[in-house]
Amino acid sequence: MSIVITDEMKGEYEQRGFLVVNNILDPDEVERYKRRASEIARGDIPKGGEKMLVRDVRVAKGDYTPADPEMGLWKMLQPDHFDPVFESFPENENLLDVVEGILGPDLKCFLTMMIYKPPMLGDVHHPYHQDKMYFNFGPADLIMGTWIALDRTTARNGTMVFIPGSHRDDVPHEHDARERQNFGIFQAKGYEAGHPDEVVVELDPGAGVFFHSRLLHRTGPNITEGHRRVLTMHCASTKCTMDGTLLGQMKMRLVRGQEYAGCI
């Protein structure tokens, strides 16, 4: 293991529902992923990637056409499944060392995304939600989101905001049906931006925040003129069991340890 999760770090994760760890990606990796994402966004799309690029709803509906197509992207889904540069991202040793330190040695990645927060598109909120509501397997304690900054993420460009301790309970959600909201977004009922307990987590490029699948989180708009790009990986202990079918583009991929009969 190159990164060791101490009892204190694990305790912080269990108490607050998230943990920040610096230097998950080194500067060369950050540059390599940003460069490759730009090439893909500008048209160098490998086979199988065509349907994995999702534009922000405002761009898709023609409100705004950025000169640079990368400036209008919302996300690239599962880039490790269609692009050789991203292929090894879910096997990153630093990333998995942190996840293993919290969830144990047997791990599957089921979703990766390169997520953008396009600048100059106004009110681009991703409202409070718990990721677990999208996942038909459990238990929630054995599923984690990882969110790795490629640009410095700040309160001004739409960094992560959490409600510490909110991972202990399921919260009811409803579809966010606002006209200019991105597709398939649900929001936790009764939680709004500016909640008195919320904590804004700013990250340097290469740093990551690791968070419980039930932790309430949101991101606000990007009011700068630059990119806010992150790479995310959602993973679970292979001891989880299914209680429905995998949604959308999710696919299970063993990234460390072993599988168990009857489990995911």
Ligand SMILES: O=C(O)CCC(=O)C(=O)O
């Ligand atoms: O990166 C973002 O803007 C939001 C990501 C998020 O909350 C999610 O994918 O669950």
